[in-house]
Amino acid sequence: DAGVIQSPRHEVTEMGQEVTLRCKPISGHDYLFWYRQTMMRGLELLIYFNNNVPIDDSGMPEDRFSAKMPNASFSTLKIQPSEPRDSAVYFCASSLDATGSTDTQYFGPGTRLTVL
Amino acid sequence: ILNVEQSPQSLHVQEGDSTNFTCSFPSSNFYALHWYRWETAKSPEALFVMTLNGDEKKKGRISATLNTKEGYSYLYIKGSQPEDSATYLCAPSGSARQLTFGSGTQLTVLP
Numbered sequence: 556d557a558g559v560i561q562s563p564r565h566e567v568t569e570m571g572q573e574v575t576l577r578c579k580p581i582s583g584h585d586y587l588f589w590y591r592q593t594m595m596r597g598l599e600l601l602i603y604f605n606n607n608v609p610i611d612d613s614g615m616p617e618d619r620f621s622a623k624m625p626n627a628s629f630s631t632l633k634i635q636p637s638e639p640r641d642s643a644v645y646f647c648a649s650s651l652d653a654t655g656s657t658d659t660q661y662f663g664p665g666t667r668l669t670v671l
Numbered sequence: 672i673l674n675v676e677q678s679p680q681s682l683h684v685q686e687g688d689s690t691n692f693t694c695s696f697p698s699s700n701f702y703a704l705h706w707y708r709w710e711t712a713k714s715p716e717a718l719f720v721m722t723l724n725g726d727e728k729k730k731g732r733i734s735a736t737l738n739t740k741e742g743y744s745y746l747y748i749k750g751s752q753p754e755d756s757a758t759y760l761c762a763p764s765g766s767a768r769q770l771t772f773g774s775g776t777q778l779t780v781l782p
Binding site: 598611659664 | 702703705713714715716717720722760769770771772773774775
């Protein structure tokens with residue numbers, strides 16, 4: 556298996572632009588997680604999906620952020636409009652079955668976002 | 672969201688030294704404790720998942736213990752090597768069944 560795939564790996568954009576980050580989870584995994592990593596806050600969970608349905612989006616910073624999972628093999632995280640404080644590394648992770656949260660989450664390589 | 676503390680924040684050791692660090696978490700509403708290893712410019716990689724009080728897990732020179740009653744876990748590295756240099760993250764999960772990551776312990780092993 557190729558593992559969790561994220562694109563793009565790097566994104567540089569200007570303030571006010573729309574940014575779309577993409578994730579392909581490991582085939583057969585029921586759960587998909589979006590995380591953001593910053594120096595100040597470390598690795599924080601933004602939202603997660605179970606069987607394509609958003610379960611908890613309480614970590615999404617504000618309305619400028621939205622996430623979708625139209626099918627089992629694809630998810631997007633969109634920021635519109637983007638701001639310089641959104642600059643961070645965004646990770647996508649997937650797991651087979653988070654029942655009891657004993658299942659390992661497998662992380663993608665991350666997207667490094669820079670908003671100028 | 673659980674309050675997770677890891678100590679020390681960073682650590683420098685000489686090659687061959689053994690080392691350990693701590694993860695503290697609320698003992699109430701505990702379900703599982705995950706340890707991840709995160710090398711610079713890579714993505715976090717799972718080391719262990721532990722659920723039961725007294726659990727011990729081992730992977731090569733790295734081992735971990737769990738005390739759910741007092742809310743802590745130790746990670747040990749025996750005979751540290753330069754390739755062990757990484758940030759080690761712990762992440763407990765509670766009834767919400769999502770992981771809350773600590774800020775990590777950044778280990779540097781000097782040759």
